[in-house]
Amino acid sequence: MNELSFSQRVKAVIKSIPYGRVATYGQVAFLAGNHRAARQTAWVLHSSSNNDGLPWHRVVNRNGKISLPPGEGLEEQRFLLENEGVCFDDDGKIDLNRFMFTPII
DNA sequence: AACCTGACTTCGG
DNA sequence: TCCGAAGCCAGGT
Numbered sequence: 702m703n704e705l706s707f708s709q710r711v712k713a714v715i716k717s718i719p720y721g722r723v724a725t726y727g728q729v730a731f732l733a734g735n736h737r738a739a740r741q742t743a744w745v746l747h748s749s750s751n752n753d754g755l756p757w758h759r760v761v762n763r764n765g766k767i768s769l770p771p772g773e774g775l776e777e778q779r780f781l782l783e784n785e786g787v788c789f790d791d792d793g794k795i796d797l798n799r800f801m802f803t804p805i806i
Numbered sequence: 807a808a809c810c811t812g813a814c815t816t817c818g819g
Numbered sequence: 820t821c822c823g824a825a826g827c828c829a830g831g832t
Contacts, residue, residue: 707828727815730827738827739814747813748830760813768813778813 707733711745718759721785722802723795725763732804743768758782759802765795 705713710733717732718724724732726739733742746757758781762768769775779789787800 711828725815726813730815735827737814737816737825739816740812740826741814741828743813744811744827744829745813748828757813762814770813774813 707735707738707741708745708748710734711738711742712749712753712755715742715746715755715757715760717804718756718802721787721800723759723761723765723782723787723797723800724802725761725765725797727763728802729760761795765797765801766793 711729714729714732715724726742727736729742730736730738735741742760746755746760749755749757758778767775767778769778779793782795783789787795789795
């Protein structure tokens with residue numbers, strides 16, 4: 702009972718990403734229970750009609766880069782992350798070793 | 807009602 | 820080491 706759907710769990714995981722930290726799609730999927738459901742994570746973010754308070758800007762791809770195309774939110778996401786103290790290098794990449802969300806397992 | 811697609815990642819050869 | 824295919828869930832057409 703009260704078995705949350707995968708997407709619901711994914712949302713919960715994203716909500717658990719702390720301020721100033723980022724997580725990859727695969728990581729979110731892993732924390733949600735399926736390390737191969739990265740695509741689902743992307744779907745949740747793109748599909749969630751209302752952001753539902755999800756820190757969507759804290760989710761990036763495994764390269765530490767923003768997957769959104771320019772003009773579709775890339776600038777906005779980058780701005781939000783920089784506002785939280787996340788640094789980008791010349792390639793627009795985030796140093797995952799410093800900013801990746803690493804929950805205590 | 808069925809098929810296809812998507813802010814991706816991982817596994818196998 | 821590099822390349823191709825599979826995997827996951829839900830929504831849209």
